[in-house]
Amino acid sequence: MAKHAHAHQEHSGDDLIDAARITLTDAGEQWTGMRQSVFEELAQHDKPASAYDIADNLSAARGKRVAPNSVYRILDLFVRTNLANRIESANAYLVNTHPGCRHDCIFLICDDCGKATHIDDDRVTGALRVAGKDAGFTDVRPVVELRGLCDDCAA
Known part of the structure; x- marks a missing residue:
C-alpha cells in the first residue's frame, strides 16, 4: 500500500531503541535515561502523542512530575535528529521507525x-523542494499531511 521510493529498514521493540540510541549518539548527543524514557513512551503510541500525553504517562510511571517543557525539548531534539516526526496539524509526535534514514x-x-x-x-x-527553491527559499523542508479516513474507519 505504501509507496517507497527508496529502501529503508523498519525497526521495532528493542531494535528500535538501539537504532535510536545509535542515531542520537552518532549525531553527537547523549542518550540519557530521560531521553530513553521519552523515546520508549513515544514508541508505545500508534497515534500521534502530545508532549503533555508523554509527560503525564511518565509522571504516573515514575511517581513524580515530569514537566511537559522538558518533554518538548527532548521531542524537538528527536525531530532534529530524525528519531521522531512532528505532526504539525495536531502539534503531536510519532516515533520514526527508521531513525537512520533521512x-x-x-x-x-x-x-x-x-x-x-x-x-x-x-x-x-x-518536487515540493524544487518548487520552494524556485520561489527563492533555501533549506526547504516539505511537511505534507493528508487528512481523510483510514480503511478501518471508512468501512
Whole structure:
C-alpha cells in the first residue's frame, strides 16, 4: 500500500531503541535515561502523542512530575535528529521507525480515529523542494499531511 521510493529498514521493540540510541549518539548527543524514557513512551503510541500525553504517562510511571517543557525539548531534539516526526496539524509526535534514514514523509491522518501513517514518495517531496527553491527559499523542508479516513474507519 505504501509507496517507497527508496529502501529503508523498519525497526521495532528493542531494535528500535538501539537504532535510536545509535542515531542520537552518532549525531553527537547523549542518550540519557530521560531521553530513553521519552523515546520508549513515544514508541508505545500508534497515534500521534502530545508532549503533555508523554509527560503525564511518565509522571504516573515514575511517581513524580515530569514537566511537559522538558518533554518538548527532548521531542524537538528527536525531530532534529530524525528519531521522531512532528505532526504539525495536531502539534503531536510519532516515533520514526527508521531513525537512520533521512527523507521527507507524507503523513496520512485519519479524521475519525486519529491514526497516522506515512508513505514515502521522494518524487512528490522532491518536487515540493524544487518548487520552494524556485520561489527563492533555501533549506526547504516539505511537511505534507493528508487528512481523510483510514480503511478501518471508512468501512
